[in-house]
Amino acid sequence: xxxxxxxxxxxxxxxxxxxxxxxxxxxxxxxxxxxxxxxxxxxxxxxxxxxxxxxxxxxxxxxxxxxxxxxxxxxxxxxxxxxxxxxxxxxxxxxxxxxxxxxxxxxxxxxxxxxxxxxxxxxxxxxxxxxxxxxxxxxxxxxxxxxxxxxxxxxxxxxxxxx
Amino acid sequence: xxxxxxxxxxxxxxxxxxxxxxxxxxxxxxxxxxxxxxxxxxxxxxxxxxxxxxxxxxxxxxxxxxxxxxxxxxxxxxxxxxxxxxxxxxxxxxxxxxxxxxxxxxxxxxxxxxxxxxxxxxxxxxxxxxxxxxxxxxxxxxxxxxxxxxxxxxxxxxxxxxxxxxxxxxxxxxxxxxxxxxxxxxxxxxxxxxxxxxxxxxxxxxxxxxxxxxxxxxxxxxxxxxxxxxxxxxxxxxxxxxxxxxxxxxxxxxxxxxxxxxxxxxxxxxxxxxxxxxxxxxxxxxxxxxxxxxxxxxxxxxxxxxxxxxxxxxxxxxxxxxxxxxxxxxxxxxxxxxxxxxxxxxxxxxxxxxxxxxxxxxxxxxxxxxxxxxxxxxxxxxxxxxxxxxxxxxxxxxxxxxxxxxxxxxxxxxxxxxxxxxxxxxxxxxxxxxxxxxxxxxxxxxxxxxxxxxxxxxxxxxxxxxxxxxxxxxxxxxxxxxxxxxxxxxxxxxxxxxxxxxxxxxxxxxxxxxxxxxxxxxxxxxxxxxxxxxxxxxxxxxxxxxxxxxxxxxxxxxxxxxxxxxxxxxxxxxxxxxxxxxxxxxxxxxxxxxxxxxxxxxxxxxxxxxxxxxxxxxxxxxxxxxxxxxxxxxxxxxxxxxxxxxxxxxxxxxxxxxxxxxxxxxxxxxxxxxxxxxxxxxxxxxxxxxxxxxxxxxxxxxxxxxxxxxxxxxxxxxxxxxxxxxxxxxxxxxxxxxxxxxxxxxxxxxxxxxxxxxxxxxxxxxxxxxxxx
Ligand code: FES
Ligand code: FES
Numbered sequence: 001x002x003x004x005x006x007x008x009x010x011x012x013x014x015x016x017x018x019x020x021x022x023x024x025x026x027x028x029x030x031x032x033x034x035x036x037x038x039x040x041x042x043x044x045x046x047x048x049x050x051x052x053x054x055x056x057x058x059x060x061x062x063x064x065x066x067x068x069x070x071x072x073x074x075x076x077x078x079x080x081x082x083x084x085x086x087x088x089x090x091x092x093x094x095x096x097x098x099x100x101x102x103x104x105x106x107x108x109x110x111x112x113x114x115x116x117x118x119x120x121x122x123x124x125x126x127x128x129x130x131x132x133x134x135x136x137x138x139x140x141x142x143x144x145x146x147x148x149x150x151x152x153x154x155x156x157x158x159x160x161x162x163x
Numbered sequence: 164x165x166x167x168x169x170x171x172x173x174x175x176x177x178x179x180x181x182x183x184x185x186x187x188x189x190x191x192x193x194x195x196x197x198x199x200x201x202x203x204x205x206x207x208x209x210x211x212x213x214x215x216x217x218x219x220x221x222x223x224x225x226x227x228x229x230x231x232x233x234x235x236x237x238x239x240x241x242x243x244x245x246x247x248x249x250x251x252x253x254x255x256x257x258x259x260x261x262x263x264x265x266x267x268x269x270x271x272x273x274x275x276x277x278x279x280x281x282x283x284x285x286x287x288x289x290x291x292x293x294x295x296x297x298x299x300x301x302x303x304x305x306x307x308x309x310x311x312x313x314x315x316x317x318x319x320x321x322x323x324x325x326x327x328x329x330x331x332x333x334x335x336x337x338x339x340x341x342x343x344x345x346x347x348x349x350x351x352x353x354x355x356x357x358x359x360x361x362x363x364x365x366x367x368x369x370x371x372x373x374x375x376x377x378x379x380x381x382x383x384x385x386x387x388x389x390x391x392x393x394x395x396x397x398x399x400x401x402x403x404x405x406x407x408x409x410x411x412x413x414x415x416x417x418x419x420x421x422x423x424x425x426x427x428x429x430x431x432x433x434x435x436x437x438x439x440x441x442x443x444x445x446x447x448x449x450x451x452x453x454x455x456x457x458x459x460x461x462x463x464x465x466x467x468x469x470x471x472x473x474x475x476x477x478x479x480x481x482x483x484x485x486x487x488x489x490x491x492x493x494x495x496x497x498x499x500x501x502x503x504x505x506x507x508x509x510x511x512x513x514x515x516x517x518x519x520x521x522x523x524x525x526x527x528x529x530x531x532x533x534x535x536x537x538x539x540x541x542x543x544x545x546x547x548x549x550x551x552x553x554x555x556x557x558x559x560x561x562x563x564x565x566x567x568x569x570x571x572x573x574x575x576x577x578x579x580x581x582x583x584x585x586x587x588x589x590x591x592x593x594x595x596x597x598x599x600x601x602x603x604x605x606x607x608x609x610x611x612x613x614x615x616x617x618x619x620x621x622x623x624x625x626x627x628x629x630x631x632x633x634x635x636x637x638x639x640x641x642x643x644x645x646x647x648x649x650x651x652x653x654x655x656x657x658x659x660x661x662x663x664x665x666x667x668x669x670x671x672x673x674x675x676x677x678x679x680x681x682x683x684x685x686x687x688x689x690x691x692x693x694x695x696x697x698x699x700x701x702x703x704x705x706x707x708x709x710x711x712x713x714x715x716x717x718x719x720x721x722x723x724x725x726x727x728x729x730x731x732x733x734x735x736x737x738x739x740x741x742x743x744x745x746x747x748x749x750x751x752x753x754x755x756x757x758x759x760x761x762x763x764x765x766x767x768x769x770x771x772x773x774x775x776x777x778x779x780x781x782x783x784x785x786x787x788x789x790x791x792x793x794x795x796x797x798x799x800x801x802x803x804x805x806x807x808x809x810x811x812x813x814x815x816x817x818x819x820x821x822x823x824x825x826x827x828x829x830x831x832x833x834x835x836x837x838x839x840x841x842x843x844x845x846x847x848x849x850x851x852x853x854x855x856x857x858x859x860x861x862x863x864x865x866x867x868x869x870x871x872x873x874x875x876x877x878x879x880x881x882x883x884x885x886x887x888x889x890x891x892x893x894x895x896x897x898x899x900x901x902x903x904x905x906x907x908x909x910x911x912x913x914x915x916x917x918x919x920x921x922x923x924x925x926x927x928x929x930x931x932x933x934x935x936x
Contacts, residue, residue: 044186108350109182110352145403
């Protein structure tokens with residue numbers, strides 16, 4: 001029967017995902033997005049393009065936004081990754097998530113995990129961003145539904161509030 | 164009919180919104196696919212040719228390949244229009260565009276599937292290929308489809324009113340030619356499908372990104388030659404549609420064929436490039452439009468010729484070319500309208516329906532010509548539109564029924580909000596204001612697959628828990644239709660929305676629904692939901708009456724409390740009434756339905772059903788732009804838009820829809836276009852297909868106008884499409900206002916704007932020279 005491909009060597013990856021350490025055997029060529037979705041089961045992380053073009057896969061790596069679809073999983077050895085699933089506490093949405101919900105920052109919701117994570121990173125380093133600062137921080141995240149109007153409103157709704 | 168100014172009710176967040184923001188909403192690619200094989204499609208490398216030979220032997224021999232299917236495995240055509248099913252899921256003897264599916268593989272993993280595709284040998288005999296309408300229509304062109312001479316899929320010639328008399332009565336007659344590039348829906352979720360075939364029971368389950376679950380069910384049965392009862396189609400969360408998934412797509416059938424061949428479960432996710440190639444979006448369109456106008460701005464006649472480059476297969480083509488003509492009417496009062504439409508085949512991915520289906524490019528030609536003529540006559544653009552308003556209720560020459568019409572109010576709102584009167588003519592250099600109007604249908608009054616059944620059906624289930632479950636086939640693809648259903652049921656039953664649960668689009672559970680297209684759901688499914696809730700309420704009132712020993716007519720029901728007479732002493736809570744009703748009935752199921760009466764189903768002329776609807780939405784908008792004459796760069800500074808949606812069932816969602824549609828119109832106007840190099844897609848990524856990012860996107864100020872349609876659910880009409888078509892002309896009108904240069908092509912990319920500036924300067928110089936000599 002078919003044997004697993006020997007094309008990529010596997011190694012043990014030690015990584016903190018949403019606050020918990022895990023260890024998994026990961027192929028050298030495996031992208032962070034596939035590791036998070038397929039191995040860690042975090043399907044909140046989305047893919048919308050063939051690599052680096054849409055921002056749907058945005059997660060936080062040591063607190064900074066990265067595109068998980070162009071980041072090798074093995075490059076995250078010993079580091080901390082946060083996904084949309086990690087923002088909620090005891091199943092309750094964070095203020096930012098709640099704002100995206102109430103202000104309709106999410107229509108189809110497909111860009112939302114990436115949008116929320118990129119916004120989260122912005123708010124952590126700049127709790128009171130201007131419209132233009134929000135635009136600059138979300139410049140790599142495409143949304144096809146909202147025209148971005150309510151996305152900006154959602155981020156502004158929590159600007160200045162403690163997380 | 165007078166319209167309320169703007170809705171002040173806030174509306175409610177989407178009932179499934181929390182799942183989306185928490186990241187727990189499961190889209191097709193997120194479903195449990197334990198044990199699933201990976202499906203991949205082999206696509207044609209050439210744009211037009213005969214398939215001489217396909218040899219899959221080497222691929223079959225590869226370790227890890229479980230199933231291979233080719234065109235030979237399905238000899239049934241599919242397509243959305245019963246009159247034009249001319250496409251096979253995989254090409255059989257001929258390929259007609261680059262990227263057309265030829266074969267497919269199911270293998271144990273992605274890498275193996277990809278290697279197997281490389282091992283399939285295909286030999287072609289190339290044929291001449293045509294990438295622009297003119298070439299495809301050349302007298303000696305090879306026919307893409309033998310039964311369509313001249314490569315014209317459909318020709319439409321409609322003539323309403325006395326066109327010659329109309330032009331003769333005009334003080335000014337002008338004609339112009341406009342070209343609009345092909346664009347794509349570019350929904351962020353790539354296409355995906357998960358198909359399970361059980362060889363023991365012979366049953367097929369498909370979970371998929373479709374907007375038209377019932378059509379998919381139908382086409383799977385047809386192409387797999389299965390009894391419909393053996394198929395189940397489920398729509399999980401869907402990441403946007405905009406028309407991309409409004410007809411059955413080849414990969415959906417191919418995935419099912421693979422699952423059957425493999426005797427198991429196959430998951431297929433298309434790449435972004437393949438998602439672009441699957442296409443079905445707005446065609447490249449040439450419009451020649453001629454208009455007659457009186458000195459006071461009244462229209463006297465309109466003649467319009469439209470050529471759409473439809474791609475290689477029929478798809479929705481016939482409907483698109485009919486819409487382009489039908490929607491010339493229903494917005495303004497025009498005494499005579501002549502329309503000639505040509506839908507042309509070309510060796511490119513098939514076009515289809517996209518938000519604003521059919522009407523956008525003709526509206527663009529119309530609204531920009533109106534402004535050119537208004538300038539010549541020294542008229543204000545608002546005044547011209549006001550001179551041509553309709554008076555509802557009325558019927559247009561092509562049989563469209565206008566029952567409510569809030570366009571006048573829309574004009575007032577955006578004129579005021581934008582400060583038009585104070586600012587027009589006083590803008591600083593390089594800055595301009597432009598305006599435009601538009602409209603759209605609330606569902607097509609005659610269904611595509613005419614079966615005689617109601618146009619929408621909803622089931623409601625009420626059981627011991629006191630919860631009401633609404634079962635609807637209407638596909639929520641992010642537009643919020645399930646929330647609309649919940650509100651319609653809750654408001655009719657006068658209970659809180661928390662009591663309502665909505666289950667949508669699972670053909671084993673939910674009643675048949677034609678799907679999310681033509682903005683039909685709010686109007687049709689909303690009315691069906693109200694009908695169902697009324698039927699349920701009757702049962703509850705009867706139970707309450709029995710318990711309270713009163714006549715049902717005496718029962719007053721408000722806020723979920725049932726009493727005898729208003730303010731009566733004896734009362735029952737909703738749960739008590741449910742308990743009483745269950746004693747007689749057991750678990751309760753009721754149904755509600757809606758059908759557009761036949762008088763709304765369009766004119767008697769051929770193609771008259773297209774464009775017919777029970778309610779048109781109306782929109783007006785003002786766009787403010789800056790144009791950099793050195794670089795040709797156009798920036799959109801702000802948009803003010805008002806949409807008459809009859810009544811906003813959920814104002815929050817309506818505003819979101821208005822912003823989204825206007826922004827999508829902006830993408831088409833400003834920067835989006837698909838490009839092909841000898842038929843090879845050169846745009847098939849988000850880097851090459853340039854949709855506006857948040858940086859280029861302005862603030863859009865959206866206003867809701869409520870004209871209270873007499874037939875709409877609570878007076879509502881559609882709210883997702885009517886304002887889209889207004890953006891491109893409003894922007895082009897604003898560019899003229901800013902720099903005095905007319906644009907004949909969209910998108911207004913810097914190269915096009917610069918070219919227009921150069922042409923304009925040349926014309927000015929020539930005129931000066933003439934004047935001197
Ligand atoms: S999936 Fe599009 S940028 Fe990562
Ligand atoms: S909400 Fe649909 S893509 Fe952003």
